[in-house]
Amino acid sequence: MVSQRRINITGWLFILVPVLAISLFYFYPMIQALILSFKSGRGMNLDFVGFDNYIRLFQDSNFITAVKNTFIYLIIQVPVMLVLAIFIAVLLNDDNLKFKGFFRTAIFLPTVTSLVAYSVVFKYMFGGDGIVNKMLMNFHLISEPIQWISDPFWAKVTIIIAITWRFTGYNMIFYLSSLQNIDKSVYEAARIDGANAFTQFFKITIPLLKPMILFTTITSTIGTLQLFDEVVNITKGGPGNSTMSISQYIYNLSFEYTPDFGYAATVSYSIVVMVIILTLIQNKIGGDKK
Amino acid sequence: MSKPKKFFTYAFLILATLISIFPFLWMITSSTNMSVDVTKGRLLPGSHLFDNVRNLFNSVDMWQALWNSAKISIVTTILSLLVASAAGYGFEIYRSRAKDIVFNILLASMMIPFAAIMVPLYQMFAKVSSVIPFFGIDTASAVILPTFTTAFLIFFFRQSSKMFPKDLLEAGRMDGLTEIGLFFKIYMPTMKSTYAAAAIITFLSSWNNYLWPLIVLQSPENMTVPLLISNLGSGYAPDYGMIMSAIVITTLPTALVFFVMQKHFVAGMTGSVK
Numbered sequence: 147m148v149s150q151r152r153i154n155i156t157g158w159l160f161i162l163v164p165v166l167a168i169s170l171f172y173f174y175p176m177i178q179a180l181i182l183s184f185k186s187g188r189g190m191n192l193d194f195v196g197f198d199n200y201i202r203l204f205q206d207s208n209f210i211t212a213v214k215n216t217f218i219y220l221i222i223q224v225p226v227m228l229v230l231a232i233f234i235a236v237l238l239n240d241d242n243l244k245f246k247g248f249f250r251t252a253i254f255l256p257t258v259t260s261l262v263a264y265s266v267v268f269k270y271m272f273g274g275d276g277i278v279n280k281m282l283m284n285f286h287l288i289s290e291p292i293q294w295i296s297d298p299f300w301a302k303v304t305i306i307i308a309i310t311w312r313f314t315g316y317n318m319i320f321y322l323s324s325l326q327n328i329d330k331s332v333y334e335a336a337r338i339d340g341a342n343a344f345t346q347f348f349k350i351t352i353p354l355l356k357p358m359i360l361f362t363t364i365t366s367t368i369g370t371l372q373l374f375d376e377v378v379n380i381t382k383g384g385p386g387n388s389t390m391s392i393s394q395y396i397y398n399l400s401f402e403y404t405p406d407f408g409y410a411a412t413v414s415y416s417i418v419v420m421v422i423i424l425t426l427i428q429n430k431i432g433g434d435k436k
Numbered sequence: 437m438s439k440p441k442k443f444f445t446y447a448f449l450i451l452a453t454l455i456s457i458f459p460f461l462w463m464i465t466s467s468t469n470m471s472v473d474v475t476k477g478r479l480l481p482g483s484h485l486f487d488n489v490r491n492l493f494n495s496v497d498m499w500q501a502l503w504n505s506a507k508i509s510i511v512t513t514i515l516s517l518l519v520a521s522a523a524g525y526g527f528e529i530y531r532s533r534a535k536d537i538v539f540n541i542l543l544a545s546m547m548i549p550f551a552a553i554m555v556p557l558y559q560m561f562a563k564v565s566s567v568i569p570f571f572g573i574d575t576a577s578a579v580i581l582p583t584f585t586t587a588f589l590i591f592f593f594r595q596s597s598k599m600f601p602k603d604l605l606e607a608g609r610m611d612g613l614t615e616i617g618l619f620f621k622i623y624m625p626t627m628k629s630t631y632a633a634a635a636i637i638t639f640l641s642s643w644n645n646y647l648w649p650l651i652v653l654q655s656p657e658n659m660t661v662p663l664l665i666s667n668l669g670s671g672y673a674p675d676y677g678m679i680m681s682a683i684v685i686t687t688l689p690t691a692l693v694f695f696v697m698q699k700h701f702v703a704g705m706t707g708s709v710k
Contacts, residue, residue: 152615153530153615154530154532156530156615156616157526157529157530157532157535158526158530158535159526160522160523160525160526160527160530160619161522161523161526161527161535161538163519163522163523163585164519164520164523164542164585164587164590165538165542167519167581167584167585168542168545168585168587171553171557171581171582171585172545172548172553173545173548174556174560175553175556175557175560176548176552176553176556178553178556178559178560179552179553179555179556182555182556190559190562234448234449234452237445237448237449238449240445243445248453249449249452249453251698252452252453252456252457253449253452253453253456255456255457255460255691255694256456256459258640258687258690258691258693258694259644259687259690259691260643260644260646260661260662260665260686260687260690261644261646261662262644262646262662262665262666263644263662263665263683263686263687264459265669266665266666266668266669266679266683267459267462267463267680267683268459269669270466270474270674270676270679271459271462275475275477277462277477277479280477281477311455311456311459315456368547368549371549371551372549372550372551374551374646374647375646375647378666379666379669382670392551393549393551393647396551396554396555397551397554397647397651400554400555400558400651401651407555407559410555411555411556414549414551414552414553414554414555415552417549417551417552418548418549418552421547421549422547425547
């Protein structure tokens with residue numbers, strides 16, 4: 147028999163590389179970013195400025211616009227997408243449904259595209275003389291082209307449509323796997339008790355999906371707070387700054403404008419704070435019956 | 437199902453399918469049409485696919501970008517699988533209180549938004565550049581290093597390892613295998629489907645990664661495919677046919693991987709959160 151001590155040491159060896167890598171490439175930069183957020187200056191020449199960056203943050207209209215935009219995406223897009231995903235998953239979970247595999251594959255397909263590739267496709271589809279306007283006009287739904295990309299309101303709508311197209315199928319798969327784990331006899335019993343489809347959905351399906359709803363809400367929230375590829379490739383953040391996301395603003399502060407890594411790090415910490423607060427809220431609402 | 441409900445279900449699913457598939461269809465037909473026809477709203481396939489592809493390969497170094505992306509994605513996938521599976525195995529098989537604490541700390545890294553660490557990461561690699569250029573800014577290694585270890589994949593392997601028959605390990609020990617030997621000779625072959633799923637997830641995310649390569653890769657010859665596509669799309673008078681053919685070429689490998697391994701892919705995505 148191999149000695150317990152040796153086995154124990156081997157156990158640590160197996161996890162050594164990721165412990166080192168995650169410490170070096172995730173936790174260490176987190177600490178660096180915190181230190182950096184108290185510094186300011188151009189490029190690599192940075193001086194300590196105390197809380198100046200944090201004071202600047204609250205007076206920075208670009209930052210406030212980016213936060214507003216990001217929250218508009220968050221508040222509108224995430225609920226719409228998740229409701230849609232649950233709805234489709236419930237429809238697809240019906241045993242009597244034909245072509246189930248086909249529908250599932252088709253609706254999941256957007257997930258395999260690269261964010262950049264689909265963003266560029268959407269940019270052209272929603273252009274002034276793009277195919278979407280042409281189709282809407284052919285069906286006489288609109289009388290003149292909508293300025294999807296160049297109008298501040300419609301540009302946000304375009305981004306929201308794009309993200310919903312890309313990620314609904316992804317979330318749908320998680321719900322579908324949860325639904326398939328629910329014992330059918332639960333519904334059987336409810337039907338005998340006279341519960342209609344509505345009651346079954348709200349009294350059985352939704353409560354049983356709760357952990358998955360929590361999981362997808364958190365991952366979608368974190369994803370939306372980091373939104374970058376779509377805004378950069380569909381609208382470049384414009385018109386004006388009307389679609390700019392927080393991540394894009396951090397990128398601009400570091401690599402587009404005169405680099406101020408210190409202030410960029412301060413802005414990036416605002417995302418960390420938002421992730422923590424929103425996750426805590428969601429856990430409180432979603433995880434109370436654990 | 438009652439009749440109206442049945443009608444509604446199929447109508448809704450068909451609509452959702454059309455919306456999901458339409459951008460693909462449009463992208464594919466556009467890649468076969470001339471730019472003018474695309475702007476005219478032509479939806480039927482044309483005969484200009486080869487012209488578009490030729491234009492693409494003549495105007496940008498598509499081969500180089502494909503090679504760069506392939507190199508980065510393949511190396512990332514191999515390293516990820518090796519490291520994450522060893523860790524998932526290590527955490528599940530050699531359990532201890534201390535390891536559980538370490539595991540939870542690693543999991544916390546999933547909550548760290550990339551936007552929050554990209555500036556210090558960039559500075560870190562800028563510093564490395566002057567000491568070991570191979571790992572510094574503008575190298576494939578700089579793209580790979582921060583992305584090859586993810587807590588998600590470790591979590592995924594650990595979850596899957598819960599179903600791994602542990603008696604096999606005892607039998608292996610009796611036969612005189614070392615602890616490392618057990619992992620390579622017994623665990624790895626048994627967990628083939630888990631590896632397949634993990635490989636697809638990692639390959640897709642590496643192939644499609646945009647923000648970090650955008651920051652760290654600076655010279656045109658090091659560009660990956662997403663960077664190239666993004667540049668093509670930012671031109672003033674875009675050649676739609678050519679750009680769409682570029683997008684078809686880059687989406688093809690991932691779509692193909694997805695269709696061939698669909699079962700593993702879906703199982704991999706859902707199995708990890710059960």
